[in-house]
Amino acid sequence: MSEILKKLQKDIHFIEGLNSCMNCGVCTAICPAAEFYNYDPRVIVETVQRGNEEEIEELLKSDTIWYCGECMSCKTRCPRCNTPGLVIMALRKISQENTKTQRTVMCI
Ligand code: SF4
Ligand code: SF4
Secondary structure: HHHHHHHHHHHHHHHHHOOOOOOHHHHHHHHHHHHOOOOOHHHHHHHHOOHHHHHHHHHHHOOOOOOOOOHHHHHHOOOOOOOHHHHHHHHHHHHHHHOOOOOOOOOO
């Protein structure tokens, strides 16, 4: 298993946030950030669940995980009791810890 997956599986946000996703899209339908950005929490959860190391690394390098507003609306509606917002918190932490995937946000 890759280091990224090992780290994810130890993160309490990830453990709390992902049981099993059935790819229904309810989280995206309820997500306020998805209205404003090219952003889809369903795809993020599905990518993490697939467990492909390269795909997860691409996710960690992308802007996508930074569009979440951490409002946790997704927690209230998921039929599988997942919380994509928590999964994303775990991804952000790993992204910032790894120099290969670290993001620098510039305020203009
Ligand atoms: S609502 Fe839950 S089961 Fe449906 S896509 Fe989102 S995380 Fe997966
Ligand atoms: S926590 Fe993030 S992914 Fe979940 S509804 Fe709020 S903005 Fe969307």
